[in-house]
Amino acid sequence: MRKDLDHDVTSLFEPFQLRDVTVRNRVWMSPMCQYSAADTGPATGAPTAWHATHLHSRAVGGAGLVIAEATAVTPEGRISPQDLGLWNDTQLEAFAPIVAQVAAAGATPGIQLAHAGRKASTYAPFATGSGSVPVEEGGWQTVAPSAEAFGHYAAPRALTGADLDALVEDFRAATRRAVAAGFEVIELHGAHGYLLHQFLSPAANHRTDEYGGDLEGRMRLPLRVVDAVREELPEALPLVVRLSATDWLPEGQGWDVDQSVELSRRLKEHGVNLVDVSSGGLDHRQQVEVGPGYQVPFAARIRREAGIATGAVGMITEPKQAQDILAAGEADAVLLARELLRDPYWPLHAAQALEVQPASTPWPKQYLRAL
Numbered sequence: 001m002r003k004d005l006d007h008d009v010t011s012l013f014e015p016f017q018l019r020d021v022t023v024r025n026r027v028w029m030s031p032m033c034q035y036s037a038a039d040t041g042p043a044t045g046a047p048t049a050w051h052a053t054h055l056h057s058r059a060v061g062g063a064g065l066v067i068a069e070a071t072a073v074t075p076e077g078r079i080s081p082q083d084l085g086l087w088n089d090t091q092l093e094a095f096a097p098i099v100a101q102v103a104a105a106g107a108t109p110g111i112q113l114a115h116a117g118r119k120a121s122t123y124a125p126f127a128t129g130s131g132s133v134p135v136e137e138g139g140w141q142t143v144a145p146s147a148e149a150f151g152h153y154a155a156p157r158a159l160t161g162a163d164l165d166a167l168v169e170d171f172r173a174a175t176r177r178a179v180a181a182g183f184e185v186i187e188l189h190g191a192h193g194y195l196l197h198q199f200l201s202p203a204a205n206h207r208t209d210e211y212g213g214d215l216e217g218r219m220r221l222p223l224r225v226v227d228a229v230r231e232e233l234p235e236a237l238p239l240v241v242r243l244s245a246t247d248w249l250p251e252g253q254g255w256d257v258d259q260s261v262e263l264s265r266r267l268k269e270h271g272v273n274l275v276d277v278s279s280g281g282l283d284h285r286q287q288v289e290v291g292p293g294y295q296v297p298f299a300a301r302i303r304r305e306a307g308i309a310t311g312a313v314g315m316i317t318e319p320k321q322a323q324d325i326l327a328a329g330e331a332d333a334v335l336l337a338r339e340l341l342r343d344p345y346w347p348l349h350a351a352q353a354l355e356v357q358p359a360s361t362p363w364p365k366q367y368l369r370a371l
Helices: 049-060 089-104 161-181 195-200 215-232 257-269 296-306 319-327 338-342 346-353 365-370
Strands: 016-018 021-023 027-029 065-072 108-114 185-190 239-244 274-278 309-313 333-336
Touching: 021 108, 027 346, 049 065, 049 089, 065 185, 089 108, 089 161, 108 161, 161 185, 161 215, 185 195, 185 215, 195 215, 215 239, 215 257, 239 257, 257 274, 257 296, 274 296, 296 309, 319 333, 319 346, 333 338, 338 346
Parallel strands: 027 065, 027 333, 065 108, 108 185, 185 239, 239 274, 274 309, 309 333
Antiparallel strands: 016 021
């Protein structure tokens, strides 16, 4: 017989408050690109039936927060030509019924707004090509803080001051559309070597103007984007930022945990409610020390030293492992990616494994006969 909710063993299934939004539990779905967006005409970048099934099934499966994949704020910000976007109202209209479906299943709908910078215009992982998509095949000129390529990718164009002003407004407009579509949590993608991370890291940002140089300069654009998004969001809705806590490069060569702590302090001051802590993705020279929960210490340190809520992600696969992270105060939520691709019902199965029956995360009544 399963036990009632018990704090000592079930922090995983306690609700979590983000501003006025109550997320039903602490098991959240990370944004994961599906490379399946519409790719013709005004609907380019719009979600499809695949996204509806993908997102809704994780909500039915018990996830507390379901975050839609990296969604570009401009056409040139897409990681691939098959990626989602939210730069027009056709995309907004396609998102709205999917968002409503996620919410109806009891999950909180979230979206990650992004710009890929110099890592844009690439082939999807399951495409026949690799690296940058040529312009003649539907690719485009990429942009970055500095005109330096990521590995063997095509060289980007360095963004001008006017470009950056426009980019801030692109994030603002995408936020407005996200709210209109019904999303309750907005996450900004500042990780994995994409544009905001490129500005943060001295390994990618070699500008000599006010957007480069010291930490203050490198934080300038990400904080401007945060301010624009926060201004556009209703006060009741939370803002989350995903960070790569480290570039995994030798000391002094890239972005690191010390800088992540300082940025997280600033993010809190600018109205961010939680930092989603990942790592890497900016430089091919990275030496990542991979293992179960290998990024959790970064989330724990940011939570402790910056005084902001954090989410832990990365090779979190077992219910007890996830529960132990929360019970130890190392993070406020766990975000699952590949594990939720393998098992959309992981949260419900985790409750069974922990021998609890949380009222906030019930099995769908249509499936009870399978228990």
